[in-house]
Amino acid sequence: MGKYSDKNAVITGGSSGMGLAVAELLVRGGARVVITGRSQATLDAARKRLGENAVAVRGDVASLSDLDTLVGHVKSELGSIDALFVNAGIAPLTPLDSTTEEVYDELFAINVKGAFFTVQKLAPLLSANAGVVLTTSIANVIGMVDTSVYAAGKAALRSMARTFSAELLPRGIRVNAISPGPIDSGILETMMSVEAADRFRAERIASNPMGRYGTVEEFAVAAAFLAFDATYTTGVELAVDGGETQL
Ligand SMILES: NC(=O)c1ccc[n+]([C@@H]2O[C@H](COP(=O)([O-])OP(=O)(O)OC[C@H]3O[C@@H](n4cnc5c(N)ncnc54)[C@H](OP(=O)(O)O)[C@@H]3O)[C@@H](O)[C@H]2O)c1
Secondary structure, three states: OOOOOOOEEEEEOOOOHHHHHHHHHHHHOOOEEEEEEOOHHHHHHHHHHHOOOEEEEEOOOOOHHHHHHHHHHHHHHOOOEEEEEEOOOOOOOOOOOOOOHHHHHHHHHHHHHHHHHHHHHHHHHEEEEEEEEEEOOHHHOOOOOOOHHHHHHHHHHHHHHHHHHHHHHHHOOEEEEEEEOOEOOOHHHHHOOHHHHHHHHHHHHHHOOOOOOEOHHHHHHHHHHHHHHOOOOOOOEEEEOOOOOOO
16 A cells, blocks of 8 residues: 555646656555646656556647646546646747747636636635645746746735635645755746756756755655645645745
């Protein structure tokens, strides 16, 4: 019997990076997982890597009809949910002087509206004592240059974690936020050119107390802890950041 045998989890944005690492940790422990993402090719690769205990559902969290489709798959594949990881997100840089309305709207549609409606639509399927984990970012508590829109969206999510906690506690459901610092997930390379990513990475390493990036596996262990082990903890935000927001 694995630690997560008989457990069902849904991980939005579970097709790559940190979400995929969470899926791998849980599947290795015996859980059944549903992962989501927009790219079918990325989902197929993840599903292959995870094996039979994973179901991949394509969908955009910003689309309410895609979320309804997800609810249908979760009902038929899992029945109920023991852990929900609201992790899908994008991280374009948003400099004050050049960010367009289009980028602003897309970022809030995915990172904020998408997270809210993911929880709203999947909440009826959460089992008693389920854990919900929202992926925020340390950007929401520090003034990181060129991230105002992204950071504000993650601050909204951190706030929702508190309110959702109060709203779902009568059902015994805990809701917490997990706040990654620099984690080596590959997301940087999707945000900027390779040269800019190298420069950004060097700056982040120099300012990090542990002097390094975190790994996706380190994130996954902390996320699983909040979802399954932290049974007297709700409404908090756990930083997984090498001490960057604390030291
Ligand atoms: N890595 C870091 O240093 C860091 C730090 C702080 C916070 N975060 C947050 O951590 C989360 C995971 O990021 P990551 O670093 O693991 O990057 P990643 O590898 O790019 O993962 C993002 C995941 O979200 C999915 N996704 C993006 N937009 C989506 C949408 N509209 N609908 C459904 N799925 C969507 C992606 O798949 P598709 O692109 O195929 O849709 C992918 O599965 C994000 O919320 C990010 O903001 C990351």
